[in-house]
Amino acid sequence: MIANVCSRGPVYKPPSVGRLTDRFSKSTVDKSYDVAFGASNIHVTNTGTTAALSLDKSSGSGLVSKNKYYYGFFNAAMKLPAGFTSGVVVAFYASIVTI
Secondary structure: OOOOOOOOOOOOOOOOOOOHHHHOOOOOHHHHEEEEEOHHHEEEEHHHOEEEEOOOOOOOOEEEEOOOOOOOOOOOOOOOOOOOOOOOOOOOOOOOOOO
């Protein structure tokens, strides 16, 4: 069976949908997370709602959730340092293991 498709029809406009993150209450980093390691490499910004985790020559950094969750969402933005970065592994790990 051959279906005829015409691209001259009306342009599809997706429905207007609110942001998913607006449906949940916001919290600060210090209320929701404990420092797992590398406290000197964790810098909290934006009135406590954002954490910048950095890497130096001896250590990285890590946060652990104060609560246990069955589901949820998060986001992360990562970038490599400027210059020669061969061998640098930039990673974001999510685990269900208790530290």
